[in-house]
Amino acid sequence: MATETTDVAGVCVDAGGSALGMPQLCADWMPNQIFWLLVTLIAIYFVMSRIALPRIGAVLAERSGTITNDIAAAEELKNKAAEAEAAYDQALLDARAEAQGIVAAAKAEIQAELDVELQKADAQIAAKTAESEAAINAIRADAVKNVTAVAKDTAKELVAAMGGTADAKTITAAVTARMKG
Amino acid sequence: MAEEKEGGLVFHPLDQFIVKPLFGDGPVHWYTPTNLTLWMAIALLAIVAVFVFGSRGRAVIPTRLQSIGELIYGFIYKMVEDVTGKDGVKYFPYIMTLFLFILFSNYLALIPMSYSPTSMIAVTAILGFGVFFAVTILGFVKNGPAFLGLFWMSDAPAILRPIIAIIEVISYFVRPVSHSIRLAGNIMAGHAVLKVFAGFAALTLVSPVAIFGIVAIYGLEVLVCGIQAYVFTILTCVYLKDALHPAH
Numbered sequence: 163m164a165t166e167t168t169d170v171a172g173v174c175v176d177a178g179g180s181a182l183g184m185p186q187l188c189a190d191w192m193p194n195q196i197f198w199l200l201v202t203l204i205a206i207y208f209v210m211s212r213i214a215l216p217r218i219g220a221v222l223a224e225r226s227g228t229i230t231n232d233i234a235a236a237e238e239l240k241n242k243a244a245e246a247e248a249a250y251d252q253a254l255l256d257a258r259a260e261a262q263g264i265v266a267a268a269k270a271e272i273q274a275e276l277d278v279e280l281q282k283a284d285a286q287i288a289a290k291t292a293e294s295e296a297a298i299n300a301i302r303a304d305a306v307k308n309v310t311a312v313a314k315d316t317a318k319e320l321v322a323a324m325g326g327t328a329d330a331k332t333i334t335a336a337v338t339a340r341m342k343g
Numbered sequence: 344m345a346e347e348k349e350g351g352l353v354f355h356p357l358d359q360f361i362v363k364p365l366f367g368d369g370p371v372h373w374y375t376p377t378n379l380t381l382w383m384a385i386a387l388l389a390i391v392a393v394f395v396f397g398s399r400g401r402a403v404i405p406t407r408l409q410s411i412g413e414l415i416y417g418f419i420y421k422m423v424e425d426v427t428g429k430d431g432v433k434y435f436p437y438i439m440t441l442f443l444f445i446l447f448s449n450y451l452a453l454i455p456m457s458y459s460p461t462s463m464i465a466v467t468a469i470l471g472f473g474v475f476f477a478v479t480i481l482g483f484v485k486n487g488p489a490f491l492g493l494f495w496m497s498d499a500p501a502i503l504r505p506i507i508a509i510i511e512v513i514s515y516f517v518r519p520v521s522h523s524i525r526l527a528g529n530i531m532a533g534h535a536v537l538k539v540f541a542g543f544a545a546l547t548l549v550s551p552v553a554i555f556g557i558v559a560i561y562g563l564e565v566l567v568c569g570i571q572a573y574v575f576t577i578l579t580c581v582y583l584k585d586a587l588h589p590a591h
Contacts, residue, residue, distance in 0.1 A: 175361060185360040185463075186531060192465040193373035194362060199466050202383040206390055206444055211436040214394035217401060218416045225403050 306341075313337045356538035360462060360531065382458040386447040394443075415443070419576065426580035431587055437477075438583075441470060442576040449530060449568035453561070461571075462531040464523065471523030474579050482586035493589040522578060529571050533564040 174188035175181060185191070314330075314337050321328040365376045393415075397408030405413055419442050423435045445461055452459030460466050482490040494511040496504055537560050543553035 179358070179361075180355050181357045181361050185357055185362065186527065187464065188362070191362040191371050191377075194371050194375055194377060195379055195460070195463050195465040196469050197373045198377070198380045198383055199460070199469055202387055203440060203444060205387050207436065207440045209387075209391055209395060210439055210443070214391075214398060214412070215416070215436055215439065217398050218394070218413055221398065221401050221403070221405070221409075222413060222417070224401075228403055 310337060310341060313341070354539060354542045356535040356542070359458070359534060359538060378458045379460050379463070382448070382451060383460050386444065386451055386460070389447050389451065390443050415446075422577060423580055426577065427584040427587060431580070431583055434583060438576060438579055441474070441579060442572055445470070445526065445575050446569070446572035449572055450565075452530065452534065453564060453568060459530050459534055462527055462534060464527045467523035467527040468519075470526070470575070471519040474522065474582060475519035478579075478582045478586045481583070482589060485587060486589055490586070490589045493585055518578075518582065522575065526571050526575055529567050533560065533567055536560050537564070 173190055174183070174185060182188075314333055317333045317337055318328060318330075321333070362371055362377050362379055364371060365378060365381055369375070371377060393408060394412045397406065397412045400406060400409065402409060416439070419439050420432070420435055423431055423438055427434070448459065448461045451457055452461065482493070486492075494508045494515065496507045496511070499507050537557060540553045540556040540560060544550045544557065546553070
């Protein structure tokens, strides 16, 4: 059967163009398959090893490098942000402490001024009081003297009116004794 | 060998795998550009589009296409690094080449009327045996005769060691076979099943079921395409780890 159809495509195909047995086992086609397989494999190998694989490998390496760098940069920025936050907190604390100092100083200053003024006022008040007391005492002494004088005169006149004579000494003693009582 | 079944229904589920010359009808020489060449070239162009065109901006913030490329790059790079260790990273471009070829071929093959290079046993055998020989040679170059320690379980009881060694040697030589047949078998079976369901869809009575079946199998194939590319790649990494660190 095979001998009749050798001129169609080989010994493995019958006159109708159908396969005789398994085409896989047709020895006539094997050199062709092997040749073209080797050509294809060598072509794929050269394309891959010369162009595609180095290129993709480089891209992958570049990408992982980029990612590593970016992560490192992000870490650095995060540290910087933490530092800035710490500095800000510190500045806030300092400012607060300073403000408290200023408040305390102002308070002390005001207190000191107040004390001085109070003392001054107290002194003035005391001086005024002493002055007034002295005036009152003077007035009182004056009054006593006047009363005494009036009483002597009155007593002398009374004694004279009653017809007696009285010396000044006796009257004075009598008035003084009365004044004490 | 057209098989006539069910009153005129014709199934040719394997015809989709026939290798045809792109230009004219001639014999397929080893250098003839064929439909397989075309779809391998499309896979290559798709890979270039995603990985070279997509990453042309070298953007730190990637475009959509660039981030697809970066996701695949990161996925395979991490797989190589996790499975083989730091010293396996220099083989990353080779493993990436394998993964991309299988992944793109698998997914492009899901386009209707397309061709699936990874369903051809010759293709996957070259991939599987290529990995096998590369890893074995690398193992001997890196470790010298110590590479044979891979087969000698020093943890096992002394009596069992020769038996285990025989099993290990057999399993080592079966690796490339399973490695390549797993991929080709999965892709071929999926496409053949799709074609069978498509054949049944011509029958009015069962066509709703057949079309639902096509949708279901297509969904399954979308998974299988990714998983097979992943499995092929991670097994390559595991074999590479054995070559670099043969001690158990």
